Amino acid sequence: METLNNPNPSSGDDAEIVSRRIQRLSLHLNPIPCPLPDADRPIGMAACARAKLEVDTGKLSGYMRGPHRDVQEKVFEYFESRPELQTPLEISKNDHRELCWRQLVGLVREAGIKPFRYVADDPAKYFAILEAVGSVDMSLGIKMGVQYRISLLYANMLCLNWFFPCICVCSLWGGSVINLGTQKHKDKYFDGIDNLYYPGCFAMTELHHGSNVQALQTAATFDPITDEFIINTPNDGAIKWWIGNAAVHGKFATVFARLMLPTHDSKAVSDMGVHAFIVPIRHLETHETLPGIEIHDCGQKVGLNGVDNGALRFNSVRIPRDNLLNRFGDVSRDGKYSSSLPTVNKRFAATLGELVGGRVGLAYSSVAVLKLAGTIAIRYSLLRQQFGPPRKPEVSILDYQSHQHKLMPMLASTYAFHFATSYLVEKYAEMKRTHDEQLVGDVHALSAGLKAYVTSYTARSLNVCRESCGGHGYAAVNRFGTLRNDHDIFQTFEGDNTVLLQQVAGDLLKRYQEKFQGGPLTVTWNYLRESMNSYLSQPNPVTARWESEDHLRDPKFQLDAFRYRTSRLLQSVAVRLRKHTKTLGGFGAWNRCLNHLLTLAESHIETVILAKFIEAVQKYYLYQTFYCPDPSARSALKLVCDLYALNRIWNDIGTYRNVDYVAPNKAKAIHKLAEYLSFQVRNIARELVDAFDLPDNVTKAPIAMQSEAYSQYTNYVGF
Numbered sequence: 001m002e003t004l005n006n007p008n009p010s011s012g013d014d015a016e017i018v019s020r021r022i023q024r025l026s027l028h029l030n031p032i033p034c035p036l037p038d039a040d041r042p043i044g045m046a047a048c049a050r051a052k053l054e055v056d057t058g059k060l061s062g063y064m065r066g067p068h069r070d071v072q073e074k075v076f077e078y079f080e081s082r083p084e085l086q087t088p089l090e091i092s093k094n095d096h097r098e099l100c101w102r103q104l105v106g107l108v109r110e111a112g113i114k115p116f117r118y119v120a121d122d123p124a125k126y127f128a129i130l131e132a133v134g135s136v137d138m139s140l141g142i143k144m145g146v147q148y149r150i151s152l153l154y155a156n157m158l159c160l161n162w163f164f165p166c167i168c169v170c171s172l173w174g175g176s177v178i179n180l181g182t183q184k185h186k187d188k189y190f191d192g193i194d195n196l197y198y199p200g201c202f203a204m205t206e207l208h209h210g211s212n213v214q215a216l217q218t219a220a221t222f223d224p225i226t227d228e229f230i231i232n233t234p235n236d237g238a239i240k241w242w243i244g245n246a247a248v249h250g251k252f253a254t255v256f257a258r259l260m261l262p263t264h265d266s267k268a269v270s271d272m273g274v275h276a277f278i279v280p281i282r283h284l285e286t287h288e289t290l291p292g293i294e295i296h297d298c299g300q301k302v303g304l305n306g307v308d309n310g311a312l313r314f315n316s317v318r319i320p321r322d323n324l325l326n327r328f329g330d331v332s333r334d335g336k337y338s339s340s341l342p343t344v345n346k347r348f349a350a351t352l353g354e355l356v357g358g359r360v361g362l363a364y365s366s367v368a369v370l371k372l373a374g375t376i377a378i379r380y381s382l383l384r385q386q387f388g389p390p391r392k393p394e395v396s397i398l399d400y401q402s403h404q405h406k407l408m409p410m411l412a413s414t415y416a417f418h419f420a421t422s423y424l425v426e427k428y429a430e431m432k433r434t435h436d437e438q439l440v441g442d443v444h445a446l447s448a449g450l451k452a453y454v455t456s457y458t459a460r461s462l463n464v465c466r467e468s469c470g471g472h473g474y475a476a477v478n479r480f481g482t483l484r485n486d487h488d489i490f491q492t493f494e495g496d497n498t499v500l501l502q503q504v505a506g507d508l509l510k511r512y513q514e515k516f517q518g519g520p521l522t523v524t525w526n527y528l529r530e531s532m533n534s535y536l537s538q539p540n541p542v543t544a545r546w547e548s549e550d551h552l553r554d555p556k557f558q559l560d561a562f563r564y565r566t567s568r569l570l571q572s573v574a575v576r577l578r579k580h581t582k583t584l585g586g587f588g589a590w591n592r593c594l595n596h597l598l599t600l601a602e603s604h605i606e607t608v609i610l611a612k613f614i615e616a617v618q619k620y621y622l623y624q625t626f627y628c629p630d631p632s633a634r635s636a637l638k639l640v641c642d643l644y645a646l647n648r649i650w651n652d653i654g655t656y657r658n659v660d661y662v663a664p665n666k667a668k669a670i671h672k673l674a675e676y677l678s679f680q681v682r683n684i685a686r687e688l689v690d691a692f693d694l695p696d697n698v699t700k701a702p703i704a705m706q707s708e709a710y711s712q713y714t715n716y717v718g719f
């Protein structure tokens, strides 16, 4: 059967061997009815057409679970044991802020879970805590992030004929002190931040400037007579805005301001660019706002109302010279500027390496939100029955093809994102350990792309989940409203998604240019080398017609298709940019090609996600590393991975058809198979969401309870 059904001439390929071995695992199949008439089934599907996978949820869950499940359970147990710390459904902004603060204090001082120490030493553990805390209340996750996390915001600059991301790097309060400061700052502030005696803010954004950090106007002018910096807000546009922890709890702020040094020429001062300074904003004991500082509340938000965002104005506030976070640039007693790193590029790379964690955390937490929402929607869709064949019992709404179409590719994407963001966390930790320059660049671009892609996907999916639960999805107790409102801003902070995707596109173009100059390509981008040489030739008219299931489920075909698309987009946008730059200049050309560039970035990120998913399924076979030792779990993952791949190819089928990469018969076969795989995934949907390992006290929505959901729901309203 293998030889007959295998249309691929390169049968010795590792990926193909794996694919066929995985097909053999279909022995774990049990009969169940297939909704497709025989004629509609994809070719080659006969063997497993009427079969359901048996999945060992415990083993699948064991594979999915990270190494820090114990600390996550500690978080869940702590909040379970303290019902008064659980966020009620109806709560005012002010009460929510106070509760959120008490939750954080309880976690740190009572439960003894101190995230700050892991920011530098064990980032994977920090992200695991963040994930667990965010599922208790997303406001709490963000509040914790403001206090401790490492983050990175961007400014944009147009340079020559490429769009080069110019990164202004910074950290939220705790992260900024340990990453941008030096030992003296660590000695002075670490314990206070760790124990929450020094709550602080990260004050970068201004009223007039968010994404464009280079244009910030707050000034820090050095006064050599008093050995101080004078922090000043020159106009209303420079008021710091949206600053988390500022409205109520913060005692310090890391303020981003232009460093101005006195000169002896006619200009009188020299602008050294944006630097970070520690500015006390409230009295440590009395909590009074300090002189020269004006603080206002940004008010009620669409979500995340447990976080107290405020606006800050500085009226010539004096701080000691020591408060400059001076790891990458310092000012001496006599007002001279110096840096520990010899070149701008080295300073840039070192800073980046320290500070990409915020985005890694957001991408990772966004997957956690998607798991939660998917679990609620799918458990309810299995329970809920509406209509059915005449004189037969009603069927579960998840048996409707349309419902499968809404939720199963989403479930597959959740698995895909799980592996991609776990990989990102792994690479981030490695980067922190090794400070490898190539890895720094890789993690930087990957974190930007995954943060943008995953958070946008999750935001869209939250609406789909709400709608797929009908009216009961609209009850606040079933959580979609809060999840949607709280998560929505993930698309904007830590770098606006549209801006971040441009960074990815800029990075791809840079590497494309380097490739032609013989430069190196890092691991994640390695495929471009091959793709530029082989994929850009005319599509093969023979393979364009192959339509067997074996072929369509072959990881090589799937990855090739993704890589082909990215390569074409990259090559064509490079040509367009070159052409338009002649008449429009760099900025105009970039803007003329902007949608093209965003599509390129998304295509690349989808490719990386697929590659990581395929690796997660294959590792066992290829390297014998026993990553996923259970055959049933591997079969389930292979099925889900195929659905992710084919669903994405089908979503973009117009592109593939336009260039005849896929012939009409193959396009039809892809569509049929994607629908059929959705049906197959539906049959193990319960096991797949159970493997996320979210207990009822975390999902909380009555309609998603693992038993007696309806009665828990009626109890909730008082019956």
Ligand SMILES: Cc1cc2nc3c(=O)[nH]c(=O)nc-3n(C[C@H](O)[C@H](O)[C@H](O)COP(=O)(O)OP(=O)(O)OC[C@H]3O[C@@H](n4cnc5c(N)ncnc54)[C@H](O)[C@@H]3O)c2cc1C
Residues within 6 Å of the ligand: 146, 153, 156, 202, 203, 204, 205, 208, 209, 210, 211, 212, 241, 242, 243, 244, 301, 304, 309, 489, 492, 493, 494, 495, 496, 497, 498, 499
């Ligand atoms: C709840 C919340 C908490 C926050 N917490 C903090 C905090 O603690 N500290 C802090 O410093 N900041 C904080 N921020 C600010 C946040 O980081 C900024 O909102 C974010 O950086 C985006 O900036 P902006 O709002 O000025 O949007 P803008 O940059 O003005 O963007 C507005 C729109 O224009 C588009 N756009 C902008 N530039 C481009 C471009 N080059 N190409 C194409 N489209 C473009 C964007 O896609 C977006 O749709 C917070 C914001 C919120 C809402």
